Amino acid sequence: QFYRFIIFPGKWIKVWYDRLTLLALLDRTEDIKENVFAVLLVILVSLLGFLTLNQGFCKDIWVLLFCLVMASCQYSLLK
Secondary structure (H helix, E strand, O other): OOOEEEEEEOOOEEEOOOOHHHHHHOOOOOHHHHHHHHHHHHHHHHHHHHHHHHOOOOOOOHHHHHHHHHHHHHHHHHH
């Protein structure tokens, strides 16, 4: 059994989960204060990451690892 997950109006993909499992997986927050706070934290992570990379604290492979950590932080905050 699959669920039609709508990406855009008229565009959907098949997801092989039931509706409740899919909603638990995505877990969208309805509280506007929490969403605004999360976006502000994501912006803060971006600015601090930019300043860190701009100062040259990370070199070579550490730049890639630092960017991966920043991306995972932003993903966790926005999820």
